[in-house]
Amino acid sequence: MIPVALKRINRQMCVRLSFFALLMFGFGYAMVPYYKKFCEVTGINNLLQRDTVVNTQVDKSRWVTLEFDANVHGMPWQFAPVQRSVRVHPGEMTQVAFDIKNNGNNTLVGQAIPSYGPKHSAAFVKKLECFCFKQQVLAAGESRQMPVQFVVDGSLPASVTTLTLSYTFFEVPAADKKVTSGSAG
Amino acid sequence: MSTATHDHAHGHSQDGGHAHDDHAHDHKPYGMMRWLGSTNHKDIGTMYLWFSFSMFLVGGVMALIIRAELFQPGLQIVRPEFFNSMTTYHGLIMVFGAIMPAFVGFANWLIPMQIGAPDMAFPRMNNLSFWLLPPAAMLLIAAQFAPGGGAGVGWTMYAPLTTQAGPAMDLTIFAVHILGMSSIMGSINIITTVLNMRAPGMTLMKMPLFCWTWLITAYLLVASMPVLAGAVTMTLTDRHFGTNFFNAAGGGDPVLYQHIFWFFGHPEVYIIAIPAFGVVSQVIPAFSRKPLFGYASMVYATASIAILSFMVWAHHMYTVGMPVETQLYFMYATTLIAIPTGVKVFNWVATMWKGSLTFETPMLFALGFLFLFSLGGFTGLVLSITPVDVQIHDTYYVVAHFHYVMVAGALFSAFAGIYFWLPKWTGRMYNETLGKWHFWLSLIFFNVTFFVQHFLGLAGMPRRVPDYALQFAEFNAISTIGAFGFGISQLLFLYVVVKCITGGEKAEQKQWEGADSLEWTHLPSPAPYHSFSTPPALK
Numbered sequence: 001m002i003p004v005a006l007k008r009i010n011r012q013m014c015v016r017l018s019f020f021a022l023l024m025f026g027f028g029y030a031m032v033p034y035y036k037k038f039c040e041v042t043g044i045n046n047l048l049q050r051d052t053v054v055n056t057q058v059d060k061s062r063w064v065t066l067e068f069d070a071n072v073h074g075m076p077w078q079f080a081p082v083q084r085s086v087r088v089h090p091g092e093m094t095q096v097a098f099d100i101k102n103n104g105n106n107t108l109v110g111q112a113i114p115s116y117g118p119k120h121s122a123a124f125v126k127k128l129e130c131f132c133f134k135q136q137v138l139a140a141g142e143s144r145q146m147p148v149q150f151v152v153d154g155s156l157p158a159s160v161t162t163l164t165l166s167y168t169f170f171e172v173p174a175a176d177k178k179v180t181s182g183s184a185g
Numbered sequence: 186m187s188t189a190t191h192d193h194a195h196g197h198s199q200d201g202g203h204a205h206d207d208h209a210h211d212h213k214p215y216g217m218m219r220w221l222g223s224t225n226h227k228d229i230g231t232m233y234l235w236f237s238f239s240m241f242l243v244g245g246v247m248a249l250i251i252r253a254e255l256f257q258p259g260l261q262i263v264r265p266e267f268f269n270s271m272t273t274y275h276g277l278i279m280v281f282g283a284i285m286p287a288f289v290g291f292a293n294w295l296i297p298m299q300i301g302a303p304d305m306a307f308p309r310m311n312n313l314s315f316w317l318l319p320p321a322a323m324l325l326i327a328a329q330f331a332p333g334g335g336a337g338v339g340w341t342m343y344a345p346l347t348t349q350a351g352p353a354m355d356l357t358i359f360a361v362h363i364l365g366m367s368s369i370m371g372s373i374n375i376i377t378t379v380l381n382m383r384a385p386g387m388t389l390m391k392m393p394l395f396c397w398t399w400l401i402t403a404y405l406l407v408a409s410m411p412v413l414a415g416a417v418t419m420t421l422t423d424r425h426f427g428t429n430f431f432n433a434a435g436g437g438d439p440v441l442y443q444h445i446f447w448f449f450g451h452p453e454v455y456i457i458a459i460p461a462f463g464v465v466s467q468v469i470p471a472f473s474r475k476p477l478f479g480y481a482s483m484v485y486a487t488a489s490i491a492i493l494s495f496m497v498w499a500h501h502m503y504t505v506g507m508p509v510e511t512q513l514y515f516m517y518a519t520t521l522i523a524i525p526t527g528v529k530v531f532n533w534v535a536t537m538w539k540g541s542l543t544f545e546t547p548m549l550f551a552l553g554f555l556f557l558f559s560l561g562g563f564t565g566l567v568l569s570i571t572p573v574d575v576q577i578h579d580t581y582y583v584v585a586h587f588h589y590v591m592v593a594g595a596l597f598s599a600f601a602g603i604y605f606w607l608p609k610w611t612g613r614m615y616n617e618t619l620g621k622w623h624f625w626l627s628l629i630f631f632n633v634t635f636f637v638q639h640f641l642g643l644a645g646m647p648r649r650v651p652d653y654a655l656q657f658a659e660f661n662a663i664s665t666i667g668a669f670g671f672g673i674s675q676l677l678f679l680y681v682v683v684k685c686i687t688g689g690e691k692a693e694q695k696q697w698e699g700a701d702s703l704e705w706t707h708l709p710s711p712a713p714y715h716s717f718s719t720p721p722a723l724k
Contacts, residue, residue: 002303002382010306010377017373021411028415028445032430035441042508048436113433120506172435 048113048133051126053151058091064152066125068096069166076104077138079169082145090154097145098131098167102138109172111135117164124156125165135172213714221316224308225714226293229315231610233290234603236318238679240282243326245672247275252634252668254651255661268651269337270353274325276340277357280457281364282322284591287599288460289314289371292399294610296375298704298712299393301384301721306377310370317367324360328353339649341450342416344431344442348423355424358417365410372403372410379403386723390484393702394477397484398463401491405452405459408495413449416442440505447498455494458590459487461558461598462529465551467702468601469533472548473540474699479532486525486532493522503574512571519569523562530559545697546620550601553628554594561589564639579649582642588635600627600678607682608696609704612711613689619681626674633667 002010040049066088068081078101088094102108112132116122127133131146138144152163213219213228223229250271254262263271293311297304305311329335333351342361347354379400383392419430420442429435431442470477477483500519503512533555542548564586568574577583600623607615637660642648646657653661692710704712707721 002306006381010381013377013381014307014310014373017376017407018369021369021373021407023411024408025411025415028412028448029419031445031448032419032441035438035444039438111435170433170435 050128050130050133053126053128053153056091056093056151057154058089059154060089062090062158063087063161064090064156065162066094066096066152067162067164068098069164070098071166071168072110073168073170075108075110075169075171077102077108077110077169079167088152090152090156093128093149093151095129095147095149097147099143099145100136100138100169101143102140105140107137107139109135109137110169111172112167112169115166115168117166118160121156121160121163124153124160125163126151126153132167136169222312224304224312226297226305226308226311227610227712227714229305229311230290230293230295232315233286233293233318236315236322237283237287237290240278240286240322241675243322244275244278244283245675247271247278249668249672251275252665255653256665257662258653258655258658260652263651265651266334266337269339269649270329270335272649273337273339273357274329274335277360278322278325279591280340280453281361282318282325284457284595284599285368286318288399288402288457288464288595289368291395291460291464291599291602291606292371292375294606295704296378296396296399297382298708298716299396299702300379300382300387301703301707301717301723302378302382303715303718305374306382307374311374314367314370314374317363317370321360321363321367324356324363328356328360331356341443341446342420343446344420344423344439345433347420347442348431355421358421361417362414365414368406368410372406375399375403376407384717384720384723390481391723394466394480394483395460395463395702398459398466398487401487402456402459405456405491405494409449409452409456412445413453416445416449419445440502443502443505444499447501448495450501451498452491452494454587454590455490457595458558459491461554461595462487464598464602464605465533465554467700468547468551468605469536469555471605471697471699471701472543472545472551473537474542475536475540476701477532478535478538479528482528483532486528489525490522493518493525497522500569500574503571504578516569516571520566523566526562530555530562545604546615546617546624547601547605547697549621549624550597550604553624554597554601557589557593557597557628557631561586561594564589577642579647580642581638581646581648584648585635585638585642588638592635593631597627600624603682605697605700606704607685608692609708609710609712611686611689612692612709613685614692614696615681615685615689619677619684623674623677623681626677627671630667630670630674634664634671635667637663637667 064087065085067085068083070079070081072079078099080099082097082099086094086096114122114127114130114132116125127148127150129147129149131148136144136146148165150165156163213225214222220228220232223232248271250263251268254260254268293305296302331351331353334353336347336350336353336357338346338350338354342357379392379396383389389397419428422428423430423432423437429437431437431439433439466477466483497515497519499507499511499515503515507515544552564582568577568583568586604615604620607613641657641660641664644657646653646661694709695705696710697705700706703717703721708716
């Protein structure tokens with residue numbers, strides 16, 4: 001039926017194409033570090049990194065209200081902001097605090113993930129210090145007060161007068177305690 | 186092989202009337218084992234097509250459940266969780282179970298005959314790639330009965346929904362793995378067959394365009410299916426093995442999933458569309474009695490579409506918060522695809538220009554394809570414009586768009602191909618009147634179902650939601666009526682096909698006057714079980 005020589009060529013091609021398929025499987029995984037690097041370099045999604053503030057000019061003519069929201073996802077932790085909201089001028093350095101307590105019976109590791117409202121305001125809230133920059137380890141019954149230091153960027157559109165900064169604590173699975181908190185994509 | 190085979194392979198029309206069982210050399214095993222163990226490309230092609238049709242019915246019933254629930258506002262028939270599961274598995278089953286296997290079935294039947302090869306390059310691997318499909322289909326159906334019901338995550342399987350879904354998700358992930366393996370093996374087989382097994386004299390640029398489109402599609406599959414396998418594997422390890430690819434708390438990112446998925450997902454769109462282009466490129470010249478206009482430009486256009494398809498994935502994700510520059514790039518790159526696609530459409534039209542046209546059922550379906558696929562292409566162009574897409578993202582406008590290219594595009598093309606090659610496959614003619622009925626019913630009900638969905642989408646009705654605001658009621662009712670009409674029309678198709686196989690009139694070797702590929706010019710109808718055991722002599 002199929003000559004032996006052709007069979008050999010066919011088999012070679014099969015091996016090459018299978019290798020290519022395997023390579024593309026690897027490519028899918030290669031997108032993970034590439035994506036993280038891309039986000040880091042372009043600063044698209046650096047929620048968990050320290051921002052730098054270049055222009056510290058305080059704009060006394062404007063007021064912006066920041067509201068704080070605290071949530072816990074599936075952990076026996078109690079988590080709340082000390083102040084529900086603050087009024088600040090754009091460019092003004094402000095520090096607020098959050099209370100956290102582990103009501104469970106075990107030591108747990110949590111990671112807070114910030115999110116912002118309105119949708120695209122993440123770029124305007126520059127965090128200089130935040131408990132979300134690293135994982136928090138709380139022993140059973142332990143409590144702590146944690147600071148957030150930020151500046152609202154002066155380029156915030158004038159139509160925006162209220163911003164919401166919301167944190168959610170997620171449990172860091174035991175198998176993955178080593179994950180660095182600084183480089184989330 | 187005996188000399189009888191040689192004679193037979195070259196047996197021109199005088200041989201045409203014989204049923205293939207008459208020939209001693211057509212020794213095919215009987216009963217179940219013929220199908221379970223078959224390495225014959227024609228048997229495997231047949232199995233692919235029947236499998237595809239049965240999945241088409243399963244996915245179709247799911248679609249009708251969706252449409253029945255949406256007939257009126259409010260929740261009447263199913264629970265929202267079940268509705269979500271139906272939208273998910275309707276998509277998965279139609280894409281991976283119905284449309285893709287249908288065209289692989291065509292490839293199996295036709296590629297060896299069109300290039301003058303005795304069979305596929307790897308007949309046993311061919312058998313395996315088919316027999317992986319039924320277990321995958323069973324996993325998808327079994328997922329409905331898992332604790333908590335089917336995974337209502339959408340066919341795109343976005344994280345974080347998938348990392349939180351119930352056990353049905355695991356069954357679905359394994360099904361996708363198996364389907365992917367099947368597709369990759371099938372593609373390796375097709376590439377090797379086309380590149381190495383052509384008869385002497387059959388150069389690449391002399392191949393029927395159908396073979397070209399499949400060669401390109403097979404490369405797309407080998408390049409993109411493993412990426413999907415990677416994405417679902419990451420989902421699986423996120424679910425069970427403590428990785429955090431898509432889990433924000435562990436340093437992952439759900440948006441990353443969308444990037445990986447659509448890097449596969451956009452080529453997938455063309456994996457479905459390009460073989461459909463191939464079928465239409467065989468049918469239209471045959472019924473225009475003219476060679477295909479711009480053959481070389483068709484090849485280049487298809488290849489450019491394939492290459493571009495890897496560079497436009499993020500137009501599915503304009504609303505995830507990408508920088509404007511990125512959105513602009515993806516917008517321009519996407520609109521660029523309209524150019525090679527336009528080349529193809531104009532070539533088909535130019536093929537018909539001044540041809541002696543007749544309008545048998547395959548041609549009607551090909552023309553239906555041409556009109557409606559172009560319409561779906563235009564709405565795709567509308568959606569590619571970022572500011573417009575932000576408005577109608579995830580609305581019924583998108584649903585209407587991709588059903589125009591998937592149903593009126595790919596499915597109509599498959600119907601055209603089935604009517605076109607049924608005489609060659611079975612040696613019998615289908616009933617032309619009933620075939621035309623099938624076409625007109627499908628065409629009308631398809632438009633009744635999906636045209637109104639454009640209006641629903643523009644008015645803001647979101648997709649994948651079992652309930653809707655009252656102002657959408659009329660169009661939804663119309664759409665549901667159309668869907669049931671369309672579904673029932675497909676039973677007529679089944680009847681026509683069964684009737685053709687069991688009692689159709691005898692078909693001629695060259696049933697269609699204008700058909701010019703090897704299966705029509707060199708092989709009798711029905712095509713013998715073993716064809717081209719020695720390569721045909723080509724000029």
